[in-house]
Amino acid sequence: MRDILDVITSRKSIRRYKPDPVPDEMIDKILEAARWAPTGENHQPWRLIVVRDPETRRKIGEMAKIGSGIFTTTEYCMGRMRQFEGIKDPKKRERVERFMYTGEVSAFLGKAPLLIVVTGRCDALDTPYDLSACAENMLLEAHSLGLGACWVHGPVAPIRGEIKMKELLGVPQGMEKFKLLAVLSFGWPLEPRKHPRPKLTLEEIVYWEKFGRKERPSYV
Numbered sequence: 001m002r003d004i005l006d007v008i009t010s011r012k013s014i015r016r017y018k019p020d021p022v023p024d025e026m027i028d029k030i031l032e033a034a035r036w037a038p039t040g041e042n043h044q045p046w047r048l049i050v051v052r053d054p055e056t057r058r059k060i061g062e063m064a065k066i067g068s069g070i071f072t073t074t075e076y077c078m079g080r081m082r083q084f085e086g087i088k089d090p091k092k093r094e095r096v097e098r099f100m101y102t103g104e105v106s107a108f109l110g111k112a113p114l115l116i117v118v119t120g121r122c123d124a125l126d127t128p129y130d131l132s133a134c135a136e137n138m139l140l141e142a143h144s145l146g147l148g149a150c151w152v153h154g155p156v157a158p159i160r161g162e163i164k165m166k167e168l169l170g171v172p173q174g175m176e177k178f179k180l181l182a183v184l185s186f187g188w189p190l191e192p193r194k195h196p197r198p199k200l201t202l203e204e205i206v207y208w209e210k211f212g213r214k215e216r217p218s219y220v
């Protein structure tokens with residue numbers, strides 16, 4: 001059996017796709033992967049909306065742009081978007097910042113051949129965690145099939161975005177009824193996969209026995 005770690009460590013978010021459709025058998029496999037994610041008390045609150053209609057995808061792309069623009073600008077105003085300050089070239093930095101703060105970063109949803117909107121009943125405290133596990137399963141399955149995929153929170157990040165998306169897709173309104181976690185996009189990657197984005201090392205993120213303790217104690 002292929003080590004799942006190979007799939008996990010070679011996945012990266014793909015935002016540019018060929019226009020070719022995703023075959024039905026692949027869609028079914030991605031959905032099947034969702035179904036097997038763990039959930040608090042095996043609650044399985046998820047409801048997944050598969051969107052292929054071009055007009056609906058176009059509208060979701062517009063919502064994604066607006067939503068991500070609002071979200072990233074708000075984050076910036078709250079002092080939480082400082083990562084671009086590391087870009088030395090001022091022209092490049094301006095380009096990247098404009099891409100983020102206009103929401104252009106998420107507009108690609110309109111061009112993705114397949115979207116899966118991850119929503120779930122809000123009748124348990126675990127719902128957001130359950131839905132996240134389900135979304136990750138789908139991203140990994142898509143990657144193992146050679147597809148590109150991306151998790152996009154932007155369109156549903158602002159409350160108004162979530163309300164509008166619910167209107168568009170006929171999801172019952174009311175924060176207490178359903179949560180829209182994210183829109184996942186899928187398609188054949190337009191260009192060869194570049195190396196995955198850099199990640200923190202285990203050294204940086206793992207503590208042993210107590211918070212902050214970096215030495216690994218030996219146990220026999």
Ligand SMILES: Cc1cc2nc3c(=O)[nH]c(=O)nc-3n(C[C@H](O)[C@H](O)[C@H](O)COP(=O)(O)O)c2cc1C
Binds near residue numbers: 068106153154
């Ligand atoms: C909770 C969450 C929200 C995200 N929202 C967006 C988004 O709104 N727009 C977007 O283009 N990418 C979004 N992403 C993708 C991240 O930008 C991406 O995972 C991150 O940069 C790490 O890159 P990688 O997935 O290639 O490892 C999101 C990912 C997660 C897990």
